[in-house]
Amino acid sequence: MTAFNAKRVRADIPQLNRRIYDHPITYLDTASTSLQPNAVIDAMSRYYQLRHANVHRAVYQTASEATAAYEGTREHVARFINAPGGAEEIVFTKNATESFNLLAKSWGAANLTSGDVVLVTEMEHHANIVPWFQLREQTGVEVRFIPVTDDYRLDLSQLDDLMKGVKLLSVTGMSNVLGTINPINELAGVAHRHGALIAVDGAQSVAHSPTDVGALDIDFLIFTGHKMLGPTGIGVFWTREDILASMPPFLGGGGMIADVRLDGYIAAEGPTGFEAGTPPIAEAVGLGAAVLYLEGLGLSNVVRHEHALTEDALTRLTLEFDGRVRVIGPPDMTDRGGVISLDVEGVHPHDVAQVLDQFGVCVRPGHHCAKPLMRRFGLAATVRASYGPYSLTKDTDVLLEALSHAVKMFG
Amino acid sequence: MSNLDDLYREIILDHYRSPRNRGELESPPAIRVEGFNPLCGDEIVVYLEVEDNVLKNIKMTGTGCSISQSSASLMSAAVKGKPLAQVRETIATFKELMTVHESTLAHDDEPTKVDLRALGELAALQGVVKFPVRIKCATLSWNTLIQGLDEVA
Numbered sequence: 001m002t003a004f005n006a007k008r009v010r011a012d013i014p015q016l017n018r019r020i021y022d023h024p025i026t027y028l029d030t031a032s033t034s035l036q037p038n039a040v041i042d043a044m045s046r047y048y049q050l051r052h053a054n055v056h057r058a059v060y061q062t063a064s065e066a067t068a069a070y071e072g073t074r075e076h077v078a079r080f081i082n083a084p085g086g087a088e089e090i091v092f093t094k095n096a097t098e099s100f101n102l103l104a105k106s107w108g109a110a111n112l113t114s115g116d117v118v119l120v121t122e123m124e125h126h127a128n129i130v131p132w133f134q135l136r137e138q139t140g141v142e143v144r145f146i147p148v149t150d151d152y153r154l155d156l157s158q159l160d161d162l163m164k165g166v167k168l169l170s171v172t173g174m175s176n177v178l179g180t181i182n183p184i185n186e187l188a189g190v191a192h193r194h195g196a197l198i199a200v201d202g203a204q205s206v207a208h209s210p211t212d213v214g215a216l217d218i219d220f221l222i223f224t225g226h227k228m229l230g231p232t233g234i235g236v237f238w239t240r241e242d243i244l245a246s247m248p249p250f251l252g253g254g255g256m257i258a259d260v261r262l263d264g265y266i267a268a269e270g271p272t273g274f275e276a277g278t279p280p281i282a283e284a285v286g287l288g289a290a291v292l293y294l295e296g297l298g299l300s301n302v303v304r305h306e307h308a309l310t311e312d313a314l315t316r317l318t319l320e321f322d323g324r325v326r327v328i329g330p331p332d333m334t335d336r337g338g339v340i341s342l343d344v345e346g347v348h349p350h351d352v353a354q355v356l357d358q359f360g361v362c363v364r365p366g367h368h369c370a371k372p373l374m375r376r377f378g379l380a381a382t383v384r385a386s387y388g389p390y391s392l393t394k395d396t397d398v399l400l401e402a403l404s405h406a407v408k409m410f411g
Numbered sequence: 412m413s414n415l416d417d418l419y420r421e422i423i424l425d426h427y428r429s430p431r432n433r434g435e436l437e438s439p440p441a442i443r444v445e446g447f448n449p450l451c452g453d454e455i456v457v458y459l460e461v462e463d464n465v466l467k468n469i470k471m472t473g474t475g476c477s478i479s480q481s482s483a484s485l486m487s488a489a490v491k492g493k494p495l496a497q498v499r500e501t502i503a504t505f506k507e508l509m510t511v512h513e514s515t516l517a518h519d520d521e522p523t524k525v526d527l528r529a530l531g532e533l534a535a536l537q538g539v540v541k542f543p544v545r546i547k548c549a550t551l552s553w554n555t556l557i558q559g560l561d562e563v564a
């Protein structure tokens with residue numbers, strides 16, 4: 001095991017040198033978007049400075065370099081999630097939301113009809129809800145929800161009943177609001193026993209713990225570059241090669257075709273068939289660098305580091321605020337990640353975040369694109385702090401100091 | 412902390428902690444309008460009782476941040492019992508106060524051109540303009556009031 005040192009990670013991230021007002025930046029919004037190390041920024045700069053060209057087209061030197069870099073990231077990503085079929089199973093999209101739309105509008109529209117059920121959960125991000133409602137409008141599929149318990153876990157007590165008629169179970173690996181980590185391997189077993197497939201939203205989980213799609217026994221994995229130290233503008237859709245081969249094209253245009261004639265077109269085989277138009281090449285280069293960087297850190301180190309930080313923060317939040325600050329999520333570290341949603345008694349989340357901003361603290365107030373979950377707990381919004389490999393205990397110190405200021409101010 | 416104190420002035424915190432004109436009016440005869448901010452989930456219901464071109468009574472319910480709630484409370488105190496023409500003037504002046512001019516952001520100390528005396532306690536909300544993302548919080552109740560007045564006409 002390599003030695004992990006969060007301070008060394010911080011030294012790699014230029015944005016952490018910023019000062020906000022008179023304070024050093026305290027970045028606690030990694031669940032929304034992570035910060036980028038120089039390795040990612042430099043790889044993208046070098047692409048634009050030295051080898052910018054379109055991919056899969058020209059024969060000149062820079063074009064083949066660009067293509068090699070773009071396709072190289074497919075290899076890196078396949079290795080990162082241990083895709084059994086390798087790079088041929090990795091489709092690049094714009095973000096996780098587009099990946100879910102690809103799943104619903106291609107696989108879903110081709111495989112689901114009126115009366116079929118898509119089972120999601122009450123703790124999903126809107127990206128794993130709205131595309132299914134849109135498919136319902138189009139085909140009449142039923143969208144069903146696994147409820148969330150008062151302990152912020154999936155209520156699996158009625159799962160066998162809920163699975164009736166289900167063709168796809170689509171569930172988040174880790175809640176972007178609660179921090180709850182779901183039992184994906186167990187859910188995959190249940191789904192397959194009922195003849196259903198399982199899709200996993202890995203947006204919050206892939207950069208914070210090792211992911212092995214084969215060991216998890218899942219059928220689809222969706223995630224995004226900018227929450228894993230990579231750039232915005234690139235997302236990933238993974239499925240097994242046989243499923244991908246059976247899926248109809250999604251967006252149409254250049255790049256995704258094998259042939260176009262006056263009477264029609266033939267889609268390209270493999271992932272290219274789902275990547276219409278000039279793809280996000282620089283972003284793919286950046287994503288490849290992000291994967292290499294995360295592999296260098298070692299995800300088992302990252303999970304241990306974030307686990308310790310989160311445990312410390314949960315303890316201190318409970319001790320120091322005498323019930324005035326409530327954690328909306330599991331209170332201990334059992335199956336839990338580094339996302340902490342807070343409800344501050346008598347203070348609106350936007351006011352909390354505004355006060356925190358004056359201390360240089362970056363947190364996210366709002367519904368976190370999970371309105372059904374907010375309603376479930378009778379909240380309009382929460383303040384969310386989230387940790388990354390570059391977070392330190394001193395970030396929690398500043399958070400707590402700023403929080404007590406907010407509590408006093410509005411108390 | 413000066414920016415923060417400018418945003419959360421004592422008058423604002425006072426109206427947040429003890430909002431004026433909270434409650435409902437029977438509708439009809441009162442006009443009932445809902446305002447909603449889908450981005451942050453703030454919501455407000457404004458009840459208006461208009462007689463002889465005078466805003467005889469105004470009541471409000473809803474939830475939101477201190478800026479949206481205090482702005483609603485300050486608004487209700489400013490317009491209650493006033494002729495509609497004067498209410499519309501107050502609205503126009505307040506909306507002008509909430510308009511971000513490039514100079515406001517570039518030069519912190521540039522005085523606003525709005526007649527602050529005409530606004531009375533409402534002038535306490537001028538610090539909001541330095542936090543552009545919060546302007547929508549301050550204007551939610553006002554836009555809802557405008558909607559209600561449109562129903563009178």
